[in-house]
Amino acid sequence: xxxxxxxxxxxxxxxxxxxxxxxxxxxxxxxxxxxxxxxxxxxxxxxxxxxxxxxxxxxxxxxxxxxxxxxxxxxxxxxxxxxxxxxxxxxxxxxxxxxxxxxxxxxxxxxxxxxxxxxxxxxxxxxxxxxxxxxxxxxxxxxxxxxxxxxxxxxxxxxxxxxxxxxxxxxxxxxxxxxxxxxxxxxxxxxxxxxxxxxxxxxxxxxxxxxxxxxxxxxxxxxxxxxxxxxxxxxxxxxxxxxxxxxxxxxxxxxxxxxxxxxxxxxxxxxxxxxxxxx
Amino acid sequence: xxxxxxxxxxxxxxxxxxxxxxxxxxxxxxxxxxxxxxxxxxxxxxxxxxxxxxxxxxxxxxxxxxxxxxxxxxxxxxxxxxxxxxxxxxxxxxxxxxxxxxxxxxxxxxxxxxxxxxxxxxxxxxxxxxxxxxxxxxxxxxxxxxxxxxxxxxxxxxxxxxxxxxxxxxxxxxxxxxxxxxxxxxxxxxxxxxxxxxxxxxxxxxxxxxxxxxxxxxxxxxxxxxxxxxxxxxxxxxxxxxxxxxxxxxxxxxxxxxxxxxxxxxxxxxxxxxxxxxxxxxxxxxxxxxxxxxxxxxxxxxxxxxxxxxxxxxxxxxxxxxxxxxxxxxxxxxxxxxxxxxxxxxxxxxxxxxxxxxxxxxxxxxxxxxxxxxxxxxxxxxxxxxxxxxxxxxxxxxxxxxxxxxxxxxxxxxxxxxxxxxxxxxxxxxxxxxxxxxxxxxxxxxxxxxxxxxxxxxxxxxxxxxxxxxxxxxxxx
Numbered sequence: 001x002x003x004x005x006x007x008x009x010x011x012x013x014x015x016x017x018x019x020x021x022x023x024x025x026x027x028x029x030x031x032x033x034x035x036x037x038x039x040x041x042x043x044x045x046x047x048x049x050x051x052x053x054x055x056x057x058x059x060x061x062x063x064x065x066x067x068x069x070x071x072x073x074x075x076x077x078x079x080x081x082x083x084x085x086x087x088x089x090x091x092x093x094x095x096x097x098x099x100x101x102x103x104x105x106x107x108x109x110x111x112x113x114x115x116x117x118x119x120x121x122x123x124x125x126x127x128x129x130x131x132x133x134x135x136x137x138x139x140x141x142x143x144x145x146x147x148x149x150x151x152x153x154x155x156x157x158x159x160x161x162x163x164x165x166x167x168x169x170x171x172x173x174x175x176x177x178x179x180x181x182x183x184x185x186x187x188x189x190x191x192x193x194x195x196x197x198x199x200x201x202x203x204x205x206x207x208x209x210x211x212x213x214x215x216x217x218x219x220x221x222x223x224x225x226x227x228x229x230x231x232x233x234x235x236x237x238x239x240x241x242x243x244x245x246x247x248x249x250x251x252x253x254x255x256x257x258x259x260x261x262x263x264x265x266x267x268x269x270x271x272x273x274x275x276x277x278x279x
Numbered sequence: 280x281x282x283x284x285x286x287x288x289x290x291x292x293x294x295x296x297x298x299x300x301x302x303x304x305x306x307x308x309x310x311x312x313x314x315x316x317x318x319x320x321x322x323x324x325x326x327x328x329x330x331x332x333x334x335x336x337x338x339x340x341x342x343x344x345x346x347x348x349x350x351x352x353x354x355x356x357x358x359x360x361x362x363x364x365x366x367x368x369x370x371x372x373x374x375x376x377x378x379x380x381x382x383x384x385x386x387x388x389x390x391x392x393x394x395x396x397x398x399x400x401x402x403x404x405x406x407x408x409x410x411x412x413x414x415x416x417x418x419x420x421x422x423x424x425x426x427x428x429x430x431x432x433x434x435x436x437x438x439x440x441x442x443x444x445x446x447x448x449x450x451x452x453x454x455x456x457x458x459x460x461x462x463x464x465x466x467x468x469x470x471x472x473x474x475x476x477x478x479x480x481x482x483x484x485x486x487x488x489x490x491x492x493x494x495x496x497x498x499x500x501x502x503x504x505x506x507x508x509x510x511x512x513x514x515x516x517x518x519x520x521x522x523x524x525x526x527x528x529x530x531x532x533x534x535x536x537x538x539x540x541x542x543x544x545x546x547x548x549x550x551x552x553x554x555x556x557x558x559x560x561x562x563x564x565x566x567x568x569x570x571x572x573x574x575x576x577x578x579x580x581x582x583x584x585x586x587x588x589x590x591x592x593x594x595x596x597x598x599x600x601x602x603x604x605x606x607x608x609x610x611x612x613x614x615x616x617x618x619x620x621x622x623x624x625x626x627x628x629x630x631x632x633x634x635x636x637x638x639x640x641x642x643x644x645x646x647x648x649x650x651x652x653x654x655x656x657x658x659x660x661x662x663x664x665x666x667x668x669x670x671x672x673x674x675x676x677x678x679x680x681x682x683x684x685x686x687x688x689x690x691x692x693x694x695x696x697x698x699x700x701x702x703x704x705x706x707x708x709x710x711x712x713x714x715x716x717x718x719x720x721x722x723x724x725x726x727x728x729x730x731x732x733x734x735x736x737x738x739x740x741x742x743x744x745x746x747x748x749x750x751x752x753x754x755x756x
Contacts, residue, residue: 012291012668015298019674023681030685033692034711040695041707137328165325195472199337206336237338262339269338 047087054088058095065114066099066107072114079118089123096120097145101207115146128154133163140166144173152177159187168197176204180234181213193226195262201230202237217243220250225259232266244270286666293661294671297654301675304643305682312689314527319697321530322587331465334472335369341468342370342448343543346441347455348434349375353382357391359455362497364423368464372423374441375455379408379431388426393418397425405439405554408432413444434539435555435562442554445546452563454540458489458499458592467543470584477582480545480570483529483537484585485521487700488514489592499592502700504709509602511713512721513595518690522587522697529585533636535571537583539563541591548573559619560741561612568620568632575629589698603728610732611740613645648729680718687714 061078064070070078082088093115100111115121127139128151136158143151155177158170171191193201212234219231220243228250235243247270251263334340345363349356356375363373377385388394394414401410407429414426429440438452451467453459460466463484471479490505505511528534539562552573555562567583574581596602617640623633624641661667691710694700701707 012294012671015294016670016674018298019671019678022678023674026678026681026685030681030688033685033688037688037692037695037707040692041704044695044699045704134324134327141328165328169328195337195339196334196469199340199472200330200333203330203333203336233337233339237336265339 050087051091054091057082058092062095062099065110066103072110072117075114076118089120093120093124093142097142100146112146116148121148125151133166136161136166137169140169140173144176147177149177167191172197172200172204175201176208179210180216188227189222189224193230198230198233202233212238212240217246220246223253225254225256228254229259229262232263236266236270244274283664283666286661286664290661290666290668293657294668297675300650301679304647307639307643308686311527312523314530315523316693318526318530319522319587319693323697331462334465334468340370341471343368343451343464343468344445344447345371345373345451345453346438346445347373347375347453348378348437348441349380349384349455350378351380351382351384352455353380353384353387355456356384357387358497360388360392360424362458364421365461365497366459366464367461371464372425372447374425374427374444376427376429376437376441378429378437385428392416392421392424394426402443404443404550407436407440407443410440433557435557439554442546442549448546449543450546450549451543452539453591454593456594457540458494458497460590461498463590466586466588466590477580478545479584480548480574480581481537481567482543482584482586483525483534484541484590485587486517486538486540486591486593487589488517488595490595490597492592504701504706507597508713509599510595510597511709512717515687515690515710515713515717518694519686522693523690525585526587528636529583531631532582533631534583534585535568535636535640536564537567540593559612559615560608561616564612565616565619568616571632572620572623572629589700599724603724603731606725606728607732607735610729611736613640614733614736617641617645648726649733651726652730683718684714687717
């Protein structure tokens, strides 16, 4: 084939034809990319402008709500009166989640009520039911962030999804909604919770100021090695002193070198902490 | 048969060879771009919903030492160290290695960061030039900072010193004049937390051009296409190299080069390999190749990862003189690395590294400018002999030009579809104009620089040469 190609190239007419075809092809492709870039830029600028307008409307509504200038009913009435597309809903949910993270007490509850009483929680549920993994992840994240406990059964179903990202998000979401006791359930036993997901779980637990059951040492005896490590990390991170003795005795069942090393590091840190306390 | 008639078949052969070379180069670019695009898509898919701040909750997040060698960086060093210290991460420290600077770098650092001599002993696991002192700050706000003052030994020697001083399992080697994204370590650390079956020995990242960008207190505030044409062309060059080239090599697990300006390494493996090679000016590429060889020879499963996010911003040369110096050094570095590791060339034991990455680098990165130059010389000879097929020559030039412009347009499109860092139409226009001009005013210079690099190598030149920095302070708001 190479020789044939070589001989063909020695034929001047064919070579010139090849070059001309190549020039036309590359020129057309270049123009295509140029047009696509310009269209994308134009769309981006239009979207930015739209976003700006939406954000102003959203902020006006949400601040009136959390500072109790308007009641939930009035804000929802305002919300229904505005013509809105999916971008508006997405931005609205993002703002509600962001405010929900930054406020405590009554304001948090008001935001949760607004989310469920408007069609926003329905919108998130539709996303959760979507066949697209991206929408599913978004839906799980929003619903769990805003404590929609009604969505728990559907989020639990997502634990069996074939996409790893959906599975992990469902796990994080469920722990966020149900707390650490969820980890005692059989479906979790099969999921390998990597370090990255573990950090997400701990981060969420911290943000939600979750309380802990009286005894979580059973997790340290799990056959799921990543779960043992997660339990150890939770005990370490939240300084659950009462579980320290059990933690120091745990880990005999671990076979993965990385898990053994990680657990040893946690134990070492706890031993140092204990010895410093006694000193 | 006269000379012209004798040369005619030779010219046909020459045309065919040139065409084959051009077509294979272009095809390889297109294939790499296609793989890169798919890898970018996959990266966005995996990281679309990632909350990087979550990692701040993990006490076991990888501990990292940022190593920044500095030589005559007095103008910018204070701002740059501030930038490094403000990175968003829990378990890290910054080790600045003053590599025997002749300017006031050490005075600036001592004054700005209240440095005092530390009594930490220096253990040279990797042999280095003499260390004069290890300094820490008396100000608790700068508790993460360590400054090492040493005799001049070059960048590789300074990095080795930093690796010796570091106690953390991972080291990030950077140029001190680079501006880092505040989430740089969170993003670099993620692959180390995700991979379980293979050991991640290194993670490379994208380096972008910071000329004309707005920098405030060592942080990148807004991104603009450079006003200087040469720097602007390098923006395109970096976009093509990092987004349409290295991304593909990483996807195929054949990445040979992690930029010396920015890369994260497993310290244990770096030490096991003997650290950076001080005898080459291409120490960044040489280390990656050596680490990979080491892992293959030790039969340990490993991987080298790559993050396409624009995390590191550096100042590009704005004058031809400095650009040529830089590029000729790159050529020498490539040559030295390829020569040192010639054993892996087409050696199936090294997998994709030996069978694809090495041959590609040799042919299309190292030999390409030389082949181009030889082609030019032969064309001139044919033209003087009156046998040059001008139609073929003209069309080949247009073909190459159109391809080059088209490829740059693809790079701009990929940037616009992914990271969108150049926000205004003005920036876009500037980049598009640069794409049109680049093959005419920039490419010949890079070919010349590569030839110069080879010539310097033949003459036995080994040093880095000075690279004067303008400094970001000019543009600081």
